Amino acid sequence: MRDIRSPSPVADLDIRNGTVLYMEGVSVSFDGYKAIDELNFYVNHNELRCVIGPNGAGKTTMMDIITGKTRPDEGQCWFGSRLNLLRMKEDEIARSGIGRKFQKPTVFDNHSVFENMEVSADGVRSVYGLFTARLSGEVRAQIESTLELIGLADESRTPVARLSHGQKQWLELGMLLMQNPMLLLIDEPAAGMTHDEMDRTIELLTQLKLTHSVVVVEHDMDFVRNLESPITVLHQGSVLAEGKMQDIQEDPKVIEVYLGS
Ligand SMILES: Nc1ncnc2c1ncn2[C@@H]1O[C@H](COP(=O)(O)OP(=O)(O)OP(=O)(O)O)[C@@H](O)[C@H]1O
Ligand SMILES: [Mg+2]
Structure with a gap:
């Protein structure tokens, strides 16, 4: 296996019971409309979880709550068993090891792939402050191994503007990985990708x-199926069903609100 630098959890992140993310009884309303309604959602260590469900x-919004962008009206939201996400600011949450990838890549088009990776490494370096100089060799090695992982090692000097949509998405994921997150939240990675790019993203x-x-x-749904991972179906802000693809596909409630359409 390639050398993927393991995440560096902050000292007070305790995942001994195996749960990395714990959300319970979470609700949030926007202008009286309950976008999240008594949501319970748990993610284990080294788990890939797919979340599906109709528009709206x-x-x-669930990702907005986890990352501190939206504050729920009620409920609990913990990272490991010690970090209360509802008491942390957005930047503290990001630094504690939760990385989020939005659908639209936020990369610097006029700079090379490597330069973009360096910029995200700077975020890490500034956290370590004084150790900047000593870390640089290590950071360079991390950039190189991450570029290998995301399949962009040969594009290191390429200006980002020349990358395909899929390559830009992988670059942004790579930039996120430079911050050594433990939990990654990825919203609609397959949107706009070719079939080949989707296959590569699944890998x-x-x-x-x-x-x-x-x-x-x-x-x-083909993308979700190929990830071969447990699935959570959200509907009207709460969990409608959870389980393997096959069970989800045969669940009459899921067919009615989502798959049937
Ligand atoms: N900041 C906000 N202010 C007001 N309403 C919001 C806000 N964020 C989300 N909503 C509303 O909350 C509901 C849930 O939206 P959300 O974007 O979480 O859905 P989604 O499951 O991601 O849908 P999609 O599959 O279309 O991306 C929608 O009715 C949306 O309009
Ligand atoms: Mg959405």
Whole structure:
């Protein structure tokens, strides 16, 4: 296996009971509309979890809550058993080891792949402050092994503007990995990708789950099927069903609200 630098959890992240993310009884309303309604959601260490559900089910809002962008009205939300996410600010949550990838890549088009990776490594370096100089060799090695992992080692000097949509998505994932997150939240990675890019992304996510916990929100059912992972179906802000693809596909409730359409 390639050398993927293992995540560096903060000292007070305790995952001894195996649960990396713990959400219980979480609700949030926007102008009286309950976007998240008594949601219970748990993610284990080294688990890849797919989240599916109709438009407006609350999938993105759930990620907004985990990352501190949206505050719920009620409920509990813990990272490991010691970090209360509802008491942390967005940047503290990001630094504690939760990385989020949005659908639209936020990369610097006029810079090379390597330079983009360096920029995200800077975030790490500034956290370590004084150790900047000593870390640089290590950071360079981490950039190189991450580029290997995301399949962009040969594009290191390529300006980002020349990458395909899929390659930009992988670069952004690589930039996220430079911050050594333990939990990755990825919203609709397959959107806009070619079939080849989707296949490559499935391989990448399958590799990432060996070293990280990953939550993937996705509408493309072939993509979800090929990830061969447990699935959570969200509907009207709460869990409608949870389980293997086969059980989900045969669940009458799921067929009615989602798969049937
Ligand atoms: N900041 C906000 N202010 C007001 N309403 C919001 C906000 N964020 C989400 N909503 C509403 O909450 C509901 C859930 O939206 P959300 O984006 O979480 O759905 P989703 O499951 O991600 O849907 P999609 O599959 O279309 O991305 C929607 O009705 C949406 O309009
Ligand atoms: Mg969404």
